Each structure stands twice: as C-alpha cells, then as structure tokens.
C-alpha cells in the first residue's frame with residue numbers, strides 16, 4: 001500500500017516543528033506590540049528633551065523591529081527570546097541608574113517577561129541578579145520601608161511565576177506525549193515520524209550520516225483479527241511493537257505508521273547493517289514464543305538514505321517498493337531497495353555475494369534485491 005506523508009490538520013497543529021512555528025507567531029506579535037509601545041515613547045522622550053532615555057528607547061525599538069522582521073522571515077525563534085531578555089535586562093538597569101528608585105516597579109514587568117519567554121530557572125536567576133544589581137545601583141536612595149514592601153512582593157511574584165511555568169511545562173510535555181505516542185503500542189506514532197522525517201531532510205543534507213529506513217508490515221493481520229478477535233489483535237500489535245523495540249539499538253527509533261505497519265529508523269547504519277537487523281527481526285518474529293499461536297510473520301522493505309537530490313517522500317517510496325515486492329513474492333521476506341549511492345556496495349552483484357545471494361538476483365539490473373528469496 002502506498003505510504004501517505006500528507007499531514008492531517010491535527011498533525012499540522014501539534015507537531016514539534018509546527019509548535020515552533022506557532023511560537024514564532026506569538027513572538028512576532030509580542031515583539032511587534034512592544035515596538036509599537038516603545039517607539040512612540042522614544043519620540044515622547046525626545047519631545048520632552050529627555051535625550052538619554054530617548055536614545056535608549058529608540059535603540060531598543062529598532063532592535064525589536066529588526067527581531068520581528070527576522071522572525072517573520074525565518075519562522076524561527078531560536079535564541080531570540082534570550083537575546084530580547086538579555087537586552088531588556090540591560091535596558092532595565094540603565095533606566096534604574098538614570099531614573100532612580102522610581103523606576104523600580106518596571107522590574108516586576110521584566111521578571112514576568114523572563115518567565116514567559118525563557119527557561120524558568122534562568123528566569124529565576126536573572127530575577128535575583130536584576131534585583132540585586134538594581135538595589136546596589138540606587139542603594140543610597142533605598143529606605144527600610146521600601147525594602148520590606150519590595151522584596152516580599154518580588155519573592156511572592158517569583159514563587160507564583162515559577163510554579164505557573166512548571167505547570168505549563170508539564171502540561172506541554174504531556175500534550176506532546178499524547179500527540180506523538182501511540183496509545184496501543186506505546187511506540188512513537190506517525191506524527192512523530194513525519195516530524196522526524198522533516199528534521200532528517202534538513203540535517204542529512206548537511207552531514208555525512210547514513211540512516212537506514214525499514215518498513216515492516218505484519219502479514220495477513222486481518223486473519224488474526226478475524227480468527228482471534230480485535231482485542232487479541234490489539235495485544236499482538238503491542239507484543240510485536242515491544243519485540244521490535246527490544247531488537248533495535250536505543251539510538252534507533254520505531255514508529256507505528258498505521259494499523260499493522262511500523263517504520264524503523266536506524267541511525268549511523270548503512271544498508272548492509274540495516275539488512276542484517278531487518279533479517280534478525282524477521283526471524284525473531286517468526287520464532288517468538290508468545291506469537292507462535294498466531295503464526296505471525298512480517299514482510300520488511302529496507303533502504304538506505306540519503307541519496308542525492310531526493311526528498312523524504314522518495315525515501316519512503318523506495319522502502320515501500322521493496323516492501324511491496326516482499327509481499328508480492330510470498331511475504332515473510334526482507335527486500336532491500338538499493339540506489340546508486342548505496343554505501344559499501346560497489347555493485348548489486350557484489351552486494352548479493354556479500355549476503356550469499358547469487359541465486360536470489362533474478363534480474364541483475366534490478367535495484368530491489370531479496371535478502372532471503374532462497375527461502376521462497
């Protein structure tokens with residue numbers, strides 16, 4: 001069956017990359033609003049001959065403008081939040097040193113911005129440092145009355161914001177887990193796989209890493225449902241997923257792509273080692289004691305990525321073609337889709353020799369080879 005990489009609306013909304021896009025939209029709006037507040041303020045300062053603060057306001061507003069343009073163009077917020085927070089804090093200290101103790105109330109706003117934009121622990125540390133530095137700057141103006149009202153309020157604000165940030169972090173990771181883990185098999189789901197493919201498309205073009213991808217499809221699964229019932233079919237899927245997870249390295253990943261179809265991404269693995277892994281999984285499934293009752297077997301299509309000028313959809317198409325052949329030629333087989341840049345493989349004939357497959361190559365020009373068609 002052809003693999004579908006198009007995302008659903010839910011996937012579009014909840015994926016990690018999409019969350020980043022969503023974040024970037026919030027930052028774009030937030031920073032743009034800050035620009036439209038601070039820029040008129042700088043004009044007002046010039047109008048009232050407050051040139052020092054006016055220049056700072058102008059510099060900050062221009063910086064905010066360039067940041068919002070950069071976010072709008074790149075759709076990424078990496079480090080922008082830290083840059084904005086760092087600059088705001090310096091700005092805050094300058095205001096305190098020029099305007100004195102009357103500008104202290106701004107610290108509460110900056111503390112709030114910190115918890116909203118950066119890591120909560122860094123925000124807490126920054127809040128303490130900002131308060132101490134501001135206190136030292138205006139130490140000669142500070143009264144005991146000011147201290148006993150200011151510090152308790154600041155401590156209370158930090159506690160509340162820290163607890164709020166922890167709660168929101170937990171909710172976010174729970175939401176992300178719910179969106180990316182398959183509830184039946186507890187392996188990652190198709191959304192997580194699509195996200196990973198997006199990341200791989202971006203990173204593999206810049207690195208020499210070789211990743212292999214295998215698609216595993218349980219054979220005649222409909223029969224298991226029909227014979228033993230859907231609930232037992234569910235259990236078989238869960239055991240199958242566990243078995244695959246136990247068979248791969250901890251750095252590799254398994255995803256439930258749909259119904260009885262799974263995908264494994266084997267990192268730093270060329271086609272040769274992925275082929276061995278796929279074959280060992282195929283053998284284990286066929287011989288696994290708790291699956292013996294179901295006569296369970298699996299067909300697997302394997303390919304190595306990347307190949308030049310290829311997008312992620314063609315990686316899947318290639319592995320899917322190999323899976324299709326393994327189904328067509330009798331199931332319970334591993335088929336490998338080679339491509340012209342397959343590593344450690346000078347020729348398909350040599351590849352076949354490596355796996356003792358001379359007899360399996362029916363057509364020497366064929367780019368999909370069977371790893372175990374001798375068992376047909």
Ligand SMILES: Nc1nc2c(ncn2[C@@H]2O[C@H](COP(=O)(O)OP(=O)(O)OP(=O)(O)O)[C@@H](O)[C@H]2O)c(=O)[nH]1
Pocket residue numbers: 184217218219220221222223225229230231232233234237258259260327331
């Ligand atoms: N129990 C259970 N069955 C599922 C689940 N998802 C999909 N299926 C079943 O998996 C079966 C897949 O059937 P087919 O696509 O015809 O494939 P198959 O019977 O495995 O045959 P081949 O793939 O051609 O070997 C269908 O009967 C689906 O109802 C699930 O979550 N639980």
